Amino acid sequence: MNVLEIITQLKQALQEYESRLDHYSDEVFLLHPEPNAWSLGEVYSHIFVTGLMNLKALELCVEGHGATDTDGLNEFGEKLFALGHFPPGKYESPESVKSRVQNIHKSEAKELISKVNSRVSALNISDILQSEENQRIEHPRLGYLNANQWIQFMLIHSNHHLEQLERIERKLSMC
Template sequence: MSVKSDKEALLKSLKFYEEFLKTLNEDVFLTTPPIGGWSYSEVYSHILSANLLSFIALEKCLNKTAEIKTKKPDWRVRLILFLGKFPPGKLKAPKVIADLVKKISTEEARNQMVKIKKRITEMPVGFKNFDSNYKMKHPRLGYLDAKSWLRFMVIHTQHHERQIKRIVKSFS
């Protein structure tokens, strides 16, 4: 996928989060679902903080302040990025990321959403200074370049859309 199409896909996915947030009252947003696991609030906290950290990594790669690594990612990581999906099954968030998850209010979620969308729209089109040798380490996927970080954000954000839909079913 191109930078432009990944950027559009990420904005579209965030639109889902934005619209869904409008349908929730604060109590439901904070309630642990009947199936257990994270509340809507915790999913939003996770996806928004993970996207912010991913943007920081992406920007370091573009600004050439990341590490220089010439080795390509493992074939499994390349397959995930190519197919646009994580393998089937449930994965636990890496501890460093899971520790950031907390219950946030709908207002905090809206404010963080604005910040993320602003960063996406201000992101350089086409990554004109892109160099695939500048990489930052992902806790699970290894070293990723700027384009791979953007692709990861799309996949990860869409992955949690499906989690939100499972939570909705559990409340029905």
């Protein structure tokens, strides 16, 4: 899949997140479907706060401010990109990511979606394509990613959490 297709699909995923918000009441958005499980609000917080972080990493790679002497993806990162999605199973976010998750309100989710949408729309595809492949920023679980890999990861990650929203909705009997 080329960068334009990835960005197009990412925008569609962002639209799906936005449209789902209309189906959640404010109260349900903050409910935990079971102990130690994220609420819808926490999933939205996670996906869009990390989305902004991913975009920053992508921008640093494009601007030539990444590390150039890295090994690139680690074993899990290689597997994830080869599959194009997360392998089956549940995953714990790294502590550096989990510590940023908050149980946000729908209005905050809308603001975050808008910020990510604006930043994604402002991406210059030719800058991503022309960025040096060895310009990489570290991901806490996948190793070092270049600009192209960051945008691919954003799509993979967004789709993964759309599946999580569906599981939460089933547990909350919303489907």
